Amino acid sequence: MENINWLKEVESRQDALIEDLFRLLKIDSVRDDEKATAEAPVGPGPLAALEEFLTMAQEDGFETKQFGPWAGRVEIGSGDELMGILGHVDVVPAGSGWETDPFEPVIKDNRIYARGSSDDKGPTVAAYFAIKLLRELGVEFNKRVHLIIGTDEESGWQCMDHYFKEAEMPDFGFSPDANFPIINGEKGNVSAIFTFPQVEITTVGYSLVSFKAGLRPNMVPEDAKAVIEGSNIEFIQESFEIFVEQHEDITAESSVSENRIELTVYGKSAHGSTPSKGVNSATYLANFLQKFEFNSTSAGDFVHLLSQLLHLNFNGAKLGVAHHHEVMGDVSMNVGIANFDIEKGGKIDANFRFPEGTDPETMLGQINTAVENFRVNVDMTDGKEPHYVPADDPLVETLLDVYHKQTGFEAHEQSIGGGTYGRLMPRGVAYGALFPDSIDTMHQANEFLALEDLTRATAIYAEAIYRLTR
Incomplete structure (x- = not known):
C-alpha cells in the first residue's frame, strides 16, 4: 500500500x-x-x-x-x-x-x-x-x-x-x-444577545414598524428589511438612494405607499466565523437609519447600537472585547440576527469566536461597559471553549x-x-x-x-x- x-x-x-x-x-x-x-x-x-x-x-x-x-x-x-x-x-x-x-x-x-x-x-x-x-x-x-x-x-x-x-x-x-x-x-464560540425592551413611544419622529435581518447567528445576513411610517416619507427614499450610491458593496430597493416606506438592503452572505468576507445587510441598513429620529426609544437604541458599535466591527474593538492570541489569532464578531418590532422591541444576536486568553464572562463585562449609554440588556449564551x-x-x-x-x-x-x-x-x-x-x-x-x-x-x-x- x-x-x-x-x-x-x-x-x-x-x-x-x-x-x-x-x-x-x-x-x-x-x-x-x-x-x-x-x-x-x-x-x-x-x-x-x-x-x-x-x-x-x-x-x-x-x-x-x-x-x-x-x-x-x-x-x-x-x-x-x-x-x-x-x-x-x-x-x-x-x-x-x-x-x-x-x-x-x-x-x-x-x-x-x-x-x-x-x-x-x-x-x-x-x-x-x-x-x-x-x-x-x-x-x-x-x-x-x-x-x-x-x-x-x-x-x-x-x-x-x-x-x-x-x-x-x-x-x-x-x-x-x-x-x-x-x-x-x-476558537471558542458564544453569542451576546442584546435585548431592547419597548419602553416609550412619543409623537415625535418616524415610526420604525419593523426591522428584520438574518437567518442564523453563524451566517452574515444577506438581506435586511425595514418598514417605516411617518410624514415626508419621500425624504427618506431620496436619502436612501443617495446612501446606496455611496456604498458600492450593497444593492437595495424601496417602495412607498402613502405614509409608509419599505427599505431592503442586499449584502453578501458568508460564514459567521469570517464576517469580513461578507457584507452585512443589517448593519448597513442601520447605518442609514441612524440619521433619523424615531418615536420609539427602543428603536433609536436598536438602530444606533447596530450602527455605532456593531457596523464593520469585525474584531469587537468598539465593544471592548478585542483580543489577540499568537497561535489562535483575534476575536471575531458577526451580527447574525437583528430584529425589531414596534410593539415588542428589538433583539440582536452577535456571535463571537474567541481565542485563548479571554472568556465569555470577561467579554460580557466589557460589552456592558461599552453599551452603558444604551437602554439595552445583554446576556451571553452557553458557549464552547x-x-x-x-x-x-x-x-x-x-x-x-x-x-x-x-x-x-x-x-x-x-x-x-x-x-x-x-x-x-x-x-x-x-x-x-x-x-x-x-x-x-x-x-x-x-x-x-x-x-x-x-x-x-x-x-x-x-x-x-x-x-x-x-
Missing part, C-alpha cells in the same frame, strides 16, 4: 463517488423547528438525510447503528483504539440568490452546485468513500473506525450531546468540515505529512474561528475538505464543491485513514 496512487484510485471511481454524494444533496436537510416532532426533533429533513446515509452504507455492506433521530455511525475495523471521523448532514437555509435549485445538484464547469456540497455533505461522503475504497483494496483496519454522522451541527449540536451520552468517545480523529492542511486549533491539539501530536504530524505528500504544498498548523465536531474529541482536529486554492462558498448562495477538490480530498482521506489505523 505504500506505493499506491491514491488519487488515481479515486479518479477511476469518480462516477460512483458523485452518485453517493448526489443521494444526500437531493435532500433538503435544513433544520425546521415548525415541523419538529418527537420523532424528528429538528425537523424531517435532517432525519431523512441521516437515514439515507445509513441506508447507503448498509447497501454497501457496512455495519451501522442509529442513535434515535439524532445521529448514526458506520463501523469498520477491530482493535483496542477507536478512531472517529465526525461529519454532518444538516445544512444552513438556502437563502436567496441561487441560480440553480439548491437541492437539485448539478455539475457546471467541473463544480457540484448544491446546498451542502462543501458544508458538509461533500466532505463527509468523501471520508465515507475513502473508507469504502480501503475496504475494496483489501485493507485490514487494525483499529476500530467510527464514521459518526450528526444532524444538528449548524445549530445547537444536540445531536452530538445525545450521541455521546450513549456512545464511546473516540481516542482520536478528525472532522472533514473545514480546510487543509489542518485545523488543530478552534477554545480547543487546541499541539502541532507535535502524532495525529497532527501524520495528517500534515499525508497532505504534503499528496499535494506538495506546505503543511502547517492552523486555527480558525469556525467550530467543528473535531473539538469534541480530546485529540480531535478538522481536516479538509477545502484547499488553500479552493473558493470558499460555505453558507453562501450558489454553494459549490469543485470536482477536483472532491477527488483530491477523498484520496487524502484514504491515505490518512490507512496510516492512522496501522
Whole structure:
C-alpha cells in the first residue's frame, strides 16, 4: 500500500463517488423547528438525510447503528483504539440568490452546485468513500473506525450531546468540515444577545414598524428589511438612494405607499466565523437609519447600537472585547440576527469566536461597559471553549505529512474561528475538505464543491485513514 496512487484510485471511481454524494444533496436537510416532532426533533429533513446515509452504507455492506433521530455511525475495523471521523448532514437555509435549485445538484464547469456540497455533505461522503475504497483494496483496519454522522451541527449540536451520552468517545480523529492542511486549533464560540425592551413611544419622529435581518447567528445576513411610517416619507427614499450610491458593496430597493416606506438592503452572505468576507445587510441598513429620529426609544437604541458599535466591527474593538492570541489569532464578531418590532422591541444576536486568553464572562463585562449609554440588556449564551491539539501530536504530524505528500504544498498548523465536531474529541482536529486554492462558498448562495477538490480530498482521506489505523 505504500506505493499506491491514491488519487488515481479515486479518479477511476469518480462516477460512483458523485452518485453517493448526489443521494444526500437531493435532500433538503435544513433544520425546521415548525415541523419538529418527537420523532424528528429538528425537523424531517435532517432525519431523512441521516437515514439515507445509513441506508447507503448498509447497501454497501457496512455495519451501522442509529442513535434515535439524532445521529448514526458506520463501523469498520477491530482493535483496542477507536478512531472517529465526525461529519454532518444538516445544512444552513438556502437563502436567496441561487441560480440553480439548491437541492437539485448539478455539475457546471467541473463544480457540484448544491446546498451542502462543501458544508458538509461533500466532505463527509468523501471520508465515507475513502473508507469504502480501503475496504475494496483489501485493507485490514487494525483499529476500530467510527464514521459518526450528526444532524444538528449548524445549530445547537444536540445531536452530538445525545450521541455521546450513549456512545464511546473516540481516542482520536478528525472532522472533514473545514480546510487543509489542518485545523488543530478552534476558537471558542458564544453569542451576546442584546435585548431592547419597548419602553416609550412619543409623537415625535418616524415610526420604525419593523426591522428584520438574518437567518442564523453563524451566517452574515444577506438581506435586511425595514418598514417605516411617518410624514415626508419621500425624504427618506431620496436619502436612501443617495446612501446606496455611496456604498458600492450593497444593492437595495424601496417602495412607498402613502405614509409608509419599505427599505431592503442586499449584502453578501458568508460564514459567521469570517464576517469580513461578507457584507452585512443589517448593519448597513442601520447605518442609514441612524440619521433619523424615531418615536420609539427602543428603536433609536436598536438602530444606533447596530450602527455605532456593531457596523464593520469585525474584531469587537468598539465593544471592548478585542483580543489577540499568537497561535489562535483575534476575536471575531458577526451580527447574525437583528430584529425589531414596534410593539415588542428589538433583539440582536452577535456571535463571537474567541481565542485563548479571554472568556465569555470577561467579554460580557466589557460589552456592558461599552453599551452603558444604551437602554439595552445583554446576556451571553452557553458557549464552547477554545480547543487546541499541539502541532507535535502524532495525529497532527501524520495528517500534515499525508497532505504534503499528496499535494506538495506546505503543511502547517492552523486555527480558525469556525467550530467543528473535531473539538469534541480530546485529540480531535478538522481536516479538509477545502484547499488553500479552493473558493470558499460555505453558507453562501450558489454553494459549490469543485470536482477536483472532491477527488483530491477523498484520496487524502484514504491515505490518512490507512496510516492512522496501522
